[in-house]
Amino acid sequence: MTKIAIIGSEKSGKTTLAGKLGKKGSVTDITMYDYAKNDRVLTTIDATGYPASVKSLLTALNLSDIAILCIPPQGLDPLAAECIISLDLLGYKHGIVVQTKADLSYPLALEEMKEKLKKITKGTALENWQYHTISTTSFEGMEELKELIFSMGDMVGAEQRSLDSLPARVVIDQSFNVTGIGCVVLGVVSQGTIHAKDKMVAYPAKKDLEIRSIQMHDVDVKTAPAGARVGLALKNVQSKDIDRGFVLSAQENVSEDLNIECTLSQLAKDFAVGDMLHVYVGLQSAPLKVKSIKQEGQSVEKAKPGKKYLLELAGTKEIAYSKNDRFVLANLDGKQRFVAFGYSQ
Ligand SMILES: Nc1nc2c(ncn2[C@@H]2O[C@H](COP(=O)(O)OP(=O)(O)OP(=O)(O)O)[C@@H](O)[C@H]2O)c(=O)[nH]1
Ligand SMILES: [Mg+2]
Numbered sequence: 001m002t003k004i005a006i007i008g009s010e011k012s013g014k015t016t017l018a019g020k021l022g023k024k025g026s027v028t029d030i031t032m033y034d035y036a037k038n039d040r041v042l043t044t045i046d047a048t049g050y051p052a053s054v055k056s057l058l059t060a061l062n063l064s065d066i067a068i069l070c071i072p073p074q075g076l077d078p079l080a081a082e083c084i085i086s087l088d089l090l091g092y093k094h095g096i097v098v099q100t101k102a103d104l105s106y107p108l109a110l111e112e113m114k115e116k117l118k119k120i121t122k123g124t125a126l127e128n129w130q131y132h133t134i135s136t137t138s139f140e141g142m143e144e145l146k147e148l149i150f151s152m153g154d155m156v157g158a159e160q161r162s163l164d165s166l167p168a169r170v171v172i173d174q175s176f177n178v179t180g181i182g183c184v185v186l187g188v189v190s191q192g193t194i195h196a197k198d199k200m201v202a203y204p205a206k207k208d209l210e211i212r213s214i215q216m217h218d219v220d221v222k223t224a225p226a227g228a229r230v231g232l233a234l235k236n237v238q239s240k241d242i243d244r245g246f247v248l249s250a251q252e253n254v255s256e257d258l259n260i261e262c263t264l265s266q267l268a269k270d271f272a273v274g275d276m277l278h279v280y281v282g283l284q285s286a287p288l289k290v291k292s293i294k295q296e297g298q299s300v301e302k303a304k305p306g307k308k309y310l311l312e313l314a315g316t317k318e319i320a321y322s323k324n325d326r327f328v329l330a331n332l333d334g335k336q337r338f339v340a341f342g343y344s345q
Helices: 014-021 054-062 078-090 107-120 142-163
Strands: 002-008 023-027 031-037 040-046 066-071 094-099 130-133 169-178 182-191 199-203 207-216 219-221 229-235 247-249 253-255 258-264 276-281 284-295 298-300 308-314 319-321 327-330 338-344
Touching: 002 014, 002 054, 002 078, 002 142, 014 031, 014 040, 014 066, 014 142, 040 142, 054 078, 054 276, 066 078, 066 142, 078 327, 078 338, 094 107, 094 142, 107 130, 130 142, 169 229, 258 327, 276 319, 284 319
Parallel strands: 002 040, 002 066, 066 094, 094 130
Antiparallel strands: 023 031, 031 040, 169 182, 169 247, 182 229, 199 207, 199 247, 207 219, 207 229, 253 319, 258 308, 258 338, 276 284, 276 327, 284 298, 284 308, 327 338
């Protein structure tokens, strides 16, 4: 089961590509496309709410294992750069830089663009990503891209087996009521293995529940491993008790305020004590106010690009997280909105 996110700047060919990789399914601020044939199962997520919403971009990336960054013949623009910064802050491991609309360019120009992109992404999470050229008009490179996605998917799947034995966590992206069944949620097992009849807790609301049944791509299963996209029928809760971003788990930290040790992107705008930042973890987000900034134990007024700080942040919305969860910080007033990544202390 492979899960990919298609991202990039406006009119870079994202939706046309997504449409070639599966059948259109649910639409919110992300649009899902499904494909299943024999043992090849693919979920493609188009971050349709981006660029208006950075949350759409982060949601698509968090629900996927492989990112497809679309770059059209016009090359990099500020939004494509913002996508690269988000991938770098997330420490996103697997992806392909796809040069789209090859029919509108020519081989030498595409090769030059690739060299330029390799230079720009040196030292970022994208440093060792593969490059591939396609056209959804002439179909050039499309079969090869599918093969590449599935072979990367197999590799990611093998990596995920090391997560199967961790405590189970399921990140929820949809919750609804089904007549005769009750609360049904859709999400991804981010680590561990879940079983029908498991008792879990929905965080941050701390609602006790039981997994009644599990489906993977509309097929009933008894267990689901790390990396699986699942539909779960839940007992003892109602769909209104569970929102997107909730985590089903045995144990999570829950708080409104956060202390985060963070590293600012080289391309971030600086921020100061008193500023509002948006904090993202998994599929959750919340606005938090910067109460204090410390650099090597000393209080400072401002945080500057490329540097490390300990932030004291005050919020009003409960967030669920675990020790190793990576937080991403954004300043929604900025031109380039992503600011930093960090971990709670
Ligand atoms: N010539 C050519 N045109 C393409 C190709 N792929 C997409 N297009 C066209 O490019 C335009 C944008 O394509 P979309 O797939 O909507 O791109 P997008 O990135 O989803 O665009 P937004 O969601 O609006 O940002 C459309 O008019 C497409 O028909 C291609 O391979 N070749
Ligand atoms: Mg689109």
